[in-house]
Amino acid sequence: MNEHVHETADLTKNQTLVMGALTRSKGPLSAYTILDQLRDNGFRAPLQVYRALDKLVEFGLVHRLESLNAFVACRHPGCDGDDTIAFMICERCGQVNEITDTALAMRLKQLAGEASFALKKTTIELRGICRTCQVA
C-alpha cells in the first residue's frame, strides 16, 4: 500500500474517534471542543486529543487553521501532494473551503527563491464571507 495514504484501518482508536468528530462537523473544531465531544468515549485530557491531531495532521487527513487555533478534516482529495493550500474561512457560518492553485503556489515559491528563503511550510488563510452567507 502507498505509505502516504492512510485509511481508516490504519488509524488507532483515538485517532479514529478524533477523525470522526472532525468529519461529522461542518466546520473547524478546537481541540477542547473535540475533547468535550469525546468525553463519552473515554476522553479525559487534552493530550489525548492533541496526540491524535498531531498524527492526523502528519497523515494529511487534517489541517490546522492557524488563525483560528482549530482543526478541520481535509475535504480536498487532491491536496495530498500539494503543500501550498489556501483556506477560505467564512466568518459568518464558519465553513472552510480548501483550494490549491498552481499559479499561487508558483508565485510563492518564486518569491521565496528570490529571497533565498528555504521554504518549508506555507500558511494561507483568507477570511471573509462566503457566497451563501452574502445572499442571506
Add this chain to the structure above:
Amino acid sequence: MNEHVHETADLTKNQTLVMGALTRSKGPLSAYTILDQLRDNGFRAPLQVYRALDKLVEFGLVHRLESLNAFVACRHPGCDGDDTIAFMICERCGQVNEITDTALAMRLKQLAGEASFALKKTTIELRGICRTCQVA
C-alpha cells in the same frame, strides 16, 4: 493630517511603550514577553499589552503573526495601502521578512472572486530558513 498615518505623537503612553519594545526587538514578541519587558514601566497585567497591541495593529504599525501567536513591528513602509502581506519567518533565527507582491495579491483576489467570497483579510505566512541561517 492623514487619518491613516499614525506617528509617535498620536500614540498613548502605553501604546508608545509597547511600540518601543517591538521596534527594539529583532524579531516578533509575544504579548507576555512584552509584558515582562515593560514591568519596570508600570505594566502589571496582560490586558495593558493587549489593549495597546489592538490599537497598534489597527493603526497598521504592528502585525500579528497567526502561526506564532506573536506580534512584530511593521518594517515595510509600503505595506500601508496593501492588505495582502506575506511574511517569511525564519525558524532558526526568528527574523521576519515582510513582503508585498502584486501578482500574489491579484491571484488571491481572483480566486476569492471566482468563489464569490467576500475577502476581508488575508494571512500568508511562510516558514523556513532564511538566507543568512542557511550558510551558517
Add this chain to the structure above:
DNA sequence: GTATGTGACGTTATCTCATTACAAGATTGC
C-alpha cells in the same frame, strides 16, 4: 521464553495565550 524496543495511551500538573468584568482617571465638547 525472555529481553528489549517501540508506539500508543492515561493522568496530573503546568505553561502560554487571551478575554471578561468592573472601577477609576483623564479628555473632550457643550
Add this chain to the structure above:
DNA sequence: GCAATCTTGTAATGAGATAACGTCACATAC
C-alpha cells in the same frame, strides 16, 4: 460644571498547548 468618551488599572477567568511521569500492547531479537 457636566456628560460623553476614551484610556487605564486590577483581578479573575477562560482557552489553547505542552511537560513529565508511568503503563500497556505488540513486535523483534536472542
